[in-house]
Amino acid sequence: MLKKSFFIFALLINSLLISTAFGEAKILRMATTTSTDNSGLLKYLLPSFEKQSGYQVQIIAVGTGKALRMGRDGDVDVVLVHAPAAEQKFVDSGYGEKRYKVMYNDFVLVGPKNDPAKLKQTKTIADAMSNIATSQALFVSRGDDSGTHKKERNLWQTADVKPEGKWYREAGQGMGKVLQIAGELNAYTMTDRGTWLAYKNKSPLVVQFQGDENLFNPYGIIAVSPKRYPDTNYQGAMALIKWITSKPGQAMIHEFAIDGTQLFTPMADSSYFNNMAGE
Numbered sequence: 001m002l003k004k005s006f007f008i009f010a011l012l013i014n015s016l017l018i019s020t021a022f023g024e025a026k027i028l029r030m031a032t033t034t035s036t037d038n039s040g041l042l043k044y045l046l047p048s049f050e051k052q053s054g055y056q057v058q059i060i061a062v063g064t065g066k067a068l069r070m071g072r073d074g075d076v077d078v079v080l081v082h083a084p085a086a087e088q089k090f091v092d093s094g095y096g097e098k099r100y101k102v103m104y105n106d107f108v109l110v111g112p113k114n115d116p117a118k119l120k121q122t123k124t125i126a127d128a129m130s131n132i133a134t135s136q137a138l139f140v141s142r143g144d145d146s147g148t149h150k151k152e153r154n155l156w157q158t159a160d161v162k163p164e165g166k167w168y169r170e171a172g173q174g175m176g177k178v179l180q181i182a183g184e185l186n187a188y189t190m191t192d193r194g195t196w197l198a199y200k201n202k203s204p205l206v207v208q209f210q211g212d213e214n215l216f217n218p219y220g221i222i223a224v225s226p227k228r229y230p231d232t233n234y235q236g237a238m239a240l241i242k243w244i245t246s247k248p249g250q251a252m253i254h255e256f257a258i259d260g261t262q263l264f265t266p267m268a269d270s271s272y273f274n275n276m277a278g279e
Contacts, residue, residue, distance in 0.1 A: 028055045028236035031070040032080040033147055034174035036219070037061035039194035039263055044256050049243045055236050061174070063146025071095055071222070074229035078237035082147040082192075082219045096222035097234075100245050103253050103264040104218040107151060108196060109209040110179070111137070111188035117208075119188075125212040129159035136167040138187035142178055143170025147217075152190050155214065179203055192217055194263040218267065221245075244268075 036042050037059060046057050060070065064081040071079045072095045080102065081087060090096045109119060109128055117137040122128040132139050133156075141163070142149040156163050169187070171178050175195045182189040183203045196207070221244060223237035243249045245268035253266045 026055050026236070028057045028078065028233055028240060029060065029076040030057055030078045030080060030240070031060045031062060031067035031076040033064055033067065033082055033219075034061045034176065035082070035148070035192045035195045036080060038174065038176045039192075039198045040258070041194065041253070041256055041264065045244070045249070045252055048252065049240060049249070053236075053239050053243065055239060057240070063142065063144040063149065063174070065145030065147075065150070068095075071224045074224065074232060076224060077233040078221065078223050078240055080219065080221045082217055083150050084218060084220065086147075086150065087220050087222060091222060094228055095225055097225055099220040099222050100241055101267045102219045102221050102244055103250075103266050103268075104216060105193045105264050106210070106217050107148070107190055107215040108193055108207045109188060109190055110182070110196060110203070110205040111208045112186045113204070113206050115208050117188065119208040122209065125155055125209065125214050126159040128209040128212075129155050129161055132188055133159070133161040133163065133167075136165065138167050138169065138185055139163070140178055140182040140185065140187045140189045141168065141170045142175065143172045144174070146174075148175060148190060148192060151217070155190075158214065179205070197258045197261055197263055219264075 032042070042059055050056060060067070060076060062070070064083045064086065067079050067081050068086055068090050070076045071090060079096070087099050091099055111117070111119065117131040117135045119128045119131060122131055141152060171181055173181070175191055176199060178189055179191060179195070179199050183205050186204070188208070221241050223234055223241060224232045226232050226234035250266035250268050253264050254262070256263055
């Protein structure tokens with residue numbers, strides 16, 4: 001009787017271990033930007049992928065710089081970020097397999113309604129950034145090495161401005177928090193349009209500059225290299241990449257909107273959507 005009980009107990013433990021191992025195999029760890037999370041896009045997209053694939057996606061929403069560092073350290077299986085130069089370096093250094101285009105939106109400058117830096121009167125983003133610095137109007141930066149922060153630094157450089165002094169504040173926070181801080185301080189900041197549309201009804205700020213081609217904001221997805229990290233869930237990463245760049249995944253991105261405004265434009269299969277537009 002004792003032997004039989006022990007045998008049954010051993011079978012239960014073995015089944016539990018198998019079940020646990022299987023469950024872990026179905027976990028997919030993704031590091032991504034706060035913009036894809038704050039905008040609500042991932043909450044909209046991922047349930048469809050999870051239902052179809054059986055994977056459970058664990059989202060770590062951080063700045064692009066930190067997301068890529070997590071990939072370099074093998075702490076995640078896949079990254080979805082928006083800093084093409086840094087993404088290509090990540091791939092070229094052997095940390096990622098290949099960068100796949102997913103979607104794009106754009107950046108905008110938001111600020112106080114009275115527009116003390118007179119951004120509405122400028123025609124280029126370089127002039128807008130220069131006006132902020134010249135007038136020393138308060139500006140809140142992400143200051144977190146995110147894709148948005150990298151882009152902002154590039155724009156200051158384009159405007160031949162070194163941002164420093166009391167007017168320039170680095171928050172070291174995600175986009176949603178920075179918009180809150182800028183609103184409280186009646187300051188300017190730069191944000192991706194998707195996060196802005198998700199937060200604008202909570203903010204006293206308004207869009208003061210937009211539309212310059214230098215504000216283009218593309219997103220890419222990269223599987224962490226299984227050659228460098230054999231334990232990575234490469235199969236799950238590629239399943240997500242295949243789905244998000246497929247016609248159904250791209251269609252969902254195309255359809256995602258807030259108050260009737262599209263937040264992201266799919267770019268993995270542009271010919272498909274060009275054909276759709278003509279229908």
